[in-house]
Amino acid sequence: MSIDVTTEVVRERSLPVRAIRDTIAITGRNLIAYRRVPQLLVFSTIQPVIFVVMFRYVFGGAIHIRGSVSYVDFLMPGVFVQTVVFGAIATAIGLASDMKSGLMERFRSLPMARSAVLAGRTTADLARNVFVVLLMLVVGFLVGFRIHTDVLGLLGGILLLLAFGYAMCWIFATVGLIVGDPETAQAAAFPVLAPLVFASTLFVDSASMPGWLAAWADHQPVSLTAKAVRYLTLGDSPLGRSSDLWAALAWIAGILIVFAPLAVRRYRRAI
Numbered sequence: 001m002s003i004d005v006t007t008e009v010v011r012e013r014s015l016p017v018r019a020i021r022d023t024i025a026i027t028g029r030n031l032i033a034y035r036r037v038p039q040l041l042v043f044s045t046i047q048p049v050i051f052v053v054m055f056r057y058v059f060g061g062a063i064h065i066r067g068s069v070s071y072v073d074f075l076m077p078g079v080f081v082q083t084v085v086f087g088a089i090a091t092a093i094g095l096a097s098d099m100k101s102g103l104m105e106r107f108r109s110l111p112m113a114r115s116a117v118l119a120g121r122t123t124a125d126l127a128r129n130v131f132v133v134l135l136m137l138v139v140g141f142l143v144g145f146r147i148h149t150d151v152l153g154l155l156g157g158i159l160l161l162l163a164f165g166y167a168m169c170w171i172f173a174t175v176g177l178i179v180g181d182p183e184t185a186q187a188a189a190f191p192v193l194a195p196l197v198f199a200s201t202l203f204v205d206s207a208s209m210p211g212w213l214a215a216w217a218d219h220q221p222v223s224l225t226a227k228a229v230r231y232l233t234l235g236d237s238p239l240g241r242s243s244d245l246w247a248a249l250a251w252i253a254g255i256l257i258v259f260a261p262l263a264v265r266r267y268r269r270a271i
Contacts, residue, residue, distance in 0.1 A: 019113035026120025077229035078202030084165030092176030
């Protein structure tokens with residue numbers, strides 16, 4: 001009896017280790033796709049670069065920002081946030097593709113932790129965001145973006161961006177698992193993204209918006225994350241305050257608390 005109990009305890013203790021090992025394996029499997037099909041990574045970086053050039057040199061002269069902050073310093077935190085938000089669509093498309101191809105059923109037949117599929121997908125997308133954010137930071141410096149705080153503020157802004165991108169991945173993981181088709185997942189992402197990205201303070205100051213729209217733009221998660229990054233990189237101003245940082249962290253925690261369990265529940269139903 002004691003031998004059986006000891007064996008069971010060892011087996012239970014090994015479950016978290018196995019889940020971590022399986023998550024790393026699935027993460028590696030998803031990252032290999034970027035190495036084998038580098039166009040996926042190339043095209044995911046072209047769009048934000050186009051946004052930077054367009055808003056910096058085409059629209060920048062016509063957009064006025066409160067205070068003495070230059071438009072490029074206002075713009076780049078917004079572009080960083082937009083980049084990680086748009087990148088989260090890959091989570092929905094990837095999971096929907098796996099469902100449509102029958103890969104989910106193959107994973108189910110393997111002796112692996114079920115949590116590894118979702119955790120591996122979101123972790124791989126987090127790793128991609130690390131590369132894309134660093135690349136966009138270099139692009140920002142090339143077009144004139146400068147840090148007005150210190151290195152710790154910059155690192156804090158990068159970590160906040162990655163955390164927000166990771167939280168958004170769970171929203172789109174839920175979307176991808178619900179629709180189960182990559183083309184539909186891409187189409188379904190737009191109604192979620194449009195009011196968050198375009199009705200926000202990513203590219204313009206809310207002072208130029210009508211009151212009802214400014215109220216939404218100032219308090220929704222995408223805007224608050226951008227304002228928090230501005231606070232960390234530019235310092236305290238009407239464009240970004242410490243309260244925005246805490247609000248952004250609250251949104252990140254809330255999204256994870258709500259959508260991670262929803263995605264897990266939907267995944268269990270799907271397989």
